[in-house]
Amino acid sequence: EIKQLKRVFARFDTNGDGKISVTELDSILRSLGSAVPADELQRVMEDLDTDRDGFINLAEFAAFCQSGSADCDASELRDAFDLYDKDKNGLISATELCQVLNTLGMKCSVDECHTMIKSVDYDGDGTVNYEEFKKMMSNNRPSGN
Numbered sequence: 285e286i287k288q289l290k291r292v293f294a295r296f297d298t299n300g301d302g303k304i305s306v307t308e309l310d311s312i313l314r315s316l317g318s319a320v321p322a323d324e325l326q327r328v329m330e331d332l333d334t335d336r337d338g339f340i341n342l343a344e345f346a347a348f349c350q351s352g353s354a355d356c357d358a359s360e361l362r363d364a365f366d367l368y369d370k371d372k373n374g375l376i377s378a379t380e381l382c383q384v385l386n387t388l389g390m391k392c393s394v395d396e397c398h399t400m401i402k403s404v405d406y407d408g409d410g411t412v413n414y415e416e417f418k419k420m421m422s423n424n425r426p427s428g429n
Contacts, residue, residue, distance in 0.1 A: 303339035
């Protein structure tokens with residue numbers, strides 16, 4: 285859903301200028317406890333910045349999110365999931381989601397995070413596992429694979 289995509293994009297676009305800079309990407313990752321080496325960060329930017337203007341715009345971000353099946357994106361998607369999975373149990377709980385979003389400056393309650401999780405929690409266990417996260421990021425409905 286485009287609305288959800290815009291919300292995620294806005295979390296990364298901390299200065300609200302409509303594009304994600306390498307600095308914003310770096311600071312988001314650092315705030316989530318994942319310091320990425322400069323060369324790796326640059327590689328991610330180059331992969332996502334298809335118009336080569338030095339920034340990730342919403343269209344480029346959407347293309348990345350919807351290409352969740354590509355191998356090079358799989359590790360980045362796993363890294364993104366791991367940032368939210370604070371206790372490393374393979375599940376994102378409402379508490380973990382709330383913690384991360386508040387760290388990113390998005391004030392929200394655990395109840396609001398429960399509601400967000402419900403929208404992608406296909407197995408109904410109250411958490412988001414990696415497969416559910418992947419489906420959410422690639423905007424696909426669950427399939428029987």
